[in-house]
Amino acid sequence: MPFSRRHLPLSIVAAAIISTLVTGCGKSSDQAAAPAAETGPLVIKIGQASPLTGAQAAIGKDNESGARLALEDANAAKIKIGGRDVTFEMISEDDQADPKQGTLVAQKFVDSKVSAVIGHLNSGATIPASKIYSDAGIPQVSPSATNPTYTHQGFKTAFRVMANDEQQGKALGKFAVEALKVKNVAVIDDKTAYGEGLANEFRKYVEANGVKVVAAEHTDDKSIDFTAILTNVKSKKPDIVFYGGMYPQAGPMVAQMKKLGIPAKLLTGDGGCALEFLHLAGDAAPGNYCSLPGVPLDKMPGGAKFAERFKTRFNMPIQQYAPNAYDAAMVVVEAIKRADSADPAKIVAEMPKTNMPGVTSTITFDENGDIKNGAVTIYQYSTDGKTAVETIGGTAEAAAAK
Amino acid sequence: METFIQQLFNGLTVGSIYALVALGYTMVYGILGLINFAHGDVVMIGAMVALSVTRPLVGVLPGPLVLLIGLVVAAVTCMLLGFTIERVAYRPLRKAPRLAPLITAIGISIVLQQLAMIIWGRGYHPVPTLLPGGMHDLLGAQINDLQLLIIATAAVTMVALMLLVNRTRLGRAMRATAENPEIAALMGVNINRVISATFVIGSALAALAGVMVSSHYGIAHYSMGFMLGLKAFTAAVLGGIGNLGGAMLGGILLGVIEALGAGYIGDLTGGVFGSNYQDVFAFIVLIVVLVFRPSGLMGERVSERA
Numbered sequence: 001m002p003f004s005r006r007h008l009p010l011s012i013v014a015a016a017i018i019s020t021l022v023t024g025c026g027k028s029s030d031q032a033a034a035p036a037a038e039t040g041p042l043v044i045k046i047g048q049a050s051p052l053t054g055a056q057a058a059i060g061k062d063n064e065s066g067a068r069l070a071l072e073d074a075n076a077a078k079i080k081i082g083g084r085d086v087t088f089e090m091i092s093e094d095d096q097a098d099p100k101q102g103t104l105v106a107q108k109f110v111d112s113k114v115s116a117v118i119g120h121l122n123s124g125a126t127i128p129a130s131k132i133y134s135d136a137g138i139p140q141v142s143p144s145a146t147n148p149t150y151t152h153q154g155f156k157t158a159f160r161v162m163a164n165d166e167q168q169g170k171a172l173g174k175f176a177v178e179a180l181k182v183k184n185v186a187v188i189d190d191k192t193a194y195g196e197g198l199a200n201e202f203r204k205y206v207e208a209n210g211v212k213v214v215a216a217e218h219t220d221d222k223s224i225d226f227t228a229i230l231t232n233v234k235s236k237k238p239d240i241v242f243y244g245g246m247y248p249q250a251g252p253m254v255a256q257m258k259k260l261g262i263p264a265k266l267l268t269g270d271g272g273c274a275l276e277f278l279h280l281a282g283d284a285a286p287g288n289y290c291s292l293p294g295v296p297l298d299k300m301p302g303g304a305k306f307a308e309r310f311k312t313r314f315n316m317p318i319q320q321y322a323p324n325a326y327d328a329a330m331v332v333v334e335a336i337k338r339a340d341s342a343d344p345a346k347i348v349a350e351m352p353k354t355n356m357p358g359v360t361s362t363i364t365f366d367e368n369g370d371i372k373n374g375a376v377t378i379y380q381y382s383t384d385g386k387t388a389v390e391t392i393g394g395t396a397e398a399a400a401a402k
Numbered sequence: 403m404e405t406f407i408q409q410l411f412n413g414l415t416v417g418s419i420y421a422l423v424a425l426g427y428t429m430v431y432g433i434l435g436l437i438n439f440a441h442g443d444v445v446m447i448g449a450m451v452a453l454s455v456t457r458p459l460v461g462v463l464p465g466p467l468v469l470l471i472g473l474v475v476a477a478v479t480c481m482l483l484g485f486t487i488e489r490v491a492y493r494p495l496r497k498a499p500r501l502a503p504l505i506t507a508i509g510i511s512i513v514l515q516q517l518a519m520i521i522w523g524r525g526y527h528p529v530p531t532l533l534p535g536g537m538h539d540l541l542g543a544q545i546n547d548l549q550l551l552i553i554a555t556a557a558v559t560m561v562a563l564m565l566l567v568n569r570t571r572l573g574r575a576m577r578a579t580a581e582n583p584e585i586a587a588l589m590g591v592n593i594n595r596v597i598s599a600t601f602v603i604g605s606a607l608a609a610l611a612g613v614m615v616s617s618h619y620g621i622a623h624y625s626m627g628f629m630l631g632l633k634a635f636t637a638a639v640l641g642g643i644g645n646l647g648g649a650m651l652g653g654i655l656l657g658v659i660e661a662l663g664a665g666y667i668g669d670l671t672g673g674v675f676g677s678n679y680q681d682v683f684a685f686i687v688l689i690v691v692l693v694f695r696p697s698g699l700m701g702e703r704v705s706e707r708a
Contacts, residue, residue, distance in 0.1 A: 217668070217678070219677075220678060224626070228660070228677055232405065234405070235405040251526070252619060255528075259546055261544040282530075282531065
């Protein structure tokens with residue numbers, strides 16, 4: 001035997017190690033801080049961070065445009081602070097949706113002495129960056145990061161204007177109990193912080209409301225084979241299958257549910273609410289549910305008007321979170337007005353008092369910095385898209401944005 | 403009971419696919435004593451090529467015909483690929499120490515994955531359903547046409563391979579080369595041709611497995627070959643690497659163990675372990691076999707390896 005069996009385990013280990021090696025590269029950039037203006041109009045620098053390159057560049061640019069529109073509106077309003085005219089200047093940076101790049105961008109903002117930060121877009125970049133802002137005492141408002149951890153670290157500087165995954169899990173549970181009137185559910189998650197967190201919140205809510213969780217299964221965020229799990233699920237005959245995870249799993253899962261002849265539909269969170277789900281699920285897609293934090297644009301108090309202004313200014317439609325980015329920036333501007341100062345410490349002190357009619361809803365914060373009564377909208381897939389079925393939470397009486 | 407039968411059929415389907423891939427590992431090992439770690443990625447290339455060929459044809463031609471065209475193109479591509487891999491990465495190293503071709507095998511595996519990532523992107527690709535999805539009710543379990551077809555095709559292919567190895571001139575040459583390449587060469591066997599043929603046949607089986615696995619799950623992506631390759635390799639070791647019958651038995655056993663294990667571990671352990679431990683079973687099996695029966699279930703019949 002030329003190749004002794006003794007080497008077999010060794011070769012598996014070698015293959016595993018080498019194949020999973022990944023190379024990372026970080027881009028470091030440096031830019032000297034502009035000197036603060038001593039006389040004349042006061043220039044207040046606001047940082048904006050989102051992925052401006054890569055796969056998520058479209059929604060990253062969208063956030064940037066939303067924040068830009070807000071600051072332009074603020075400049076047009078001729079705000080005075082300490083008797084001086086104010087000009088808001090936006091410094092926009094690309095965090096590449098990457099945790100490492102997110103911290104570099106955060107450090108850069110701190111070095112540039114920004115008064116506040118709008119961002120980041122992704123939870124993955126927002127959470128590590130939030131530590132840096134907290135240490136520097138700079139207020140941060142994320143338009144779109146939903147991971148509960150962000151506001152649960154005890155930082156006085158972290159705020160968000162979108163419902164977090166706890167609120168989302170509860171809303172999904174409420175929808176299952178009240179709208180779908182389910183009695184038995186199966187809960188599957190992908191064991192990631194997002195997926196498992198969402199599934200646990202959903203589970204807590206439905207169990208507290210007398211629904212029986214007949215099957216609890218786990219997969220991972222790389223799997224494509226759910227037949228064993230689903231076969232178990234099938235034998236428990238649930239009314240609905242809840243999945244906490246992302247669309248690359250949710251899509252095939254639905255297709256395999258159909259193949260196995262499971263009549264129940266899938267209910268999933270924002271991770272499964274990307275239109276790519278339709279391609280992956282194929283003809284099994286229609287009828288399944290997913291949720292997105294926030295309300296659909298046409299249901300936002302200032303939605304239609306905002307969409308029109310956005311289109312005129314940037315010559316393109318809103319992609320996703322631009323209204324939230326606009327509100328995030330406006331929350332900061334309002335806090336600066338109340339503080340009558342560009343000093344981050346004074347702005348931070350004013351943030352919890354926020355009570356502002358925004359484009360998306362009326363914005364007030366709870367003690368963690370999460371938006372109070374954040375809205376979550378449930379959508380149902382059809383053959384070629386998704387339609388909003390119900391919005392849970394949120395404030396309806398908010399005034400229209402200017 | 404119906405759950406048991408359903409899991410059993412899930413296991414048989416996946417097991418048939420493992421068996422086809424395991425045959426590729428075991429044939430190469432039998433003849434060269436080399437673990438071709440790039441084999442799993444050949445499966446992936448097969449799936450991706452078939453997908454690219456079939457996608458524009460969906461709706462133009464009848465589904466089964468499209469599937470057949472995709473399969474043939476994928477098989478030809480993989481056969482060429484297998485032939486090239488052997489010529490480029492293994493033949494120059496045939497006299498080198500045994501660890502050298504292992505490293506080139508891993509290298510080829512990485513190259514194939516990265517190439518696929520460049521060509522097809524990082525995303526998950528939905529695989530169109532090309533067969534009418536007829537459902538059969540078997541004691542309460544739902545078995546679809548595709549599952550039956552996968553099991554049947556794998557069985558026919560394995561019988562054909564056995565006939566090829568045991569009844570033809572090429573098969574005899576393969577067995578002779580496996581037993582002793584030098585003596586076989588002295589007896590007039592062109593061992594380079596035999597080895598190339600082995601790679602080509604193994605790659606054709608890989609293409610078939612690639613089409614099967616992507617149709618079964620409805621998904622293909624650039625890194626799908628890695629785990630599948632490791633599992634099939636485990637199956638080959640379980641059955642006794644180098645032994646054709648062993649690879650088949652090992653593949654099917656592994657598929658069934660995985661499906662039943664994943665299906666029942668939750669109930670057996672009171673929910674401590676869940677079905678997310680599915681992938682772990684393959685490797686638990688591998689470790690147990692290596693400890694208690696290093697030559698595999700059918701491994702001692704060394705003379706039959708081919």
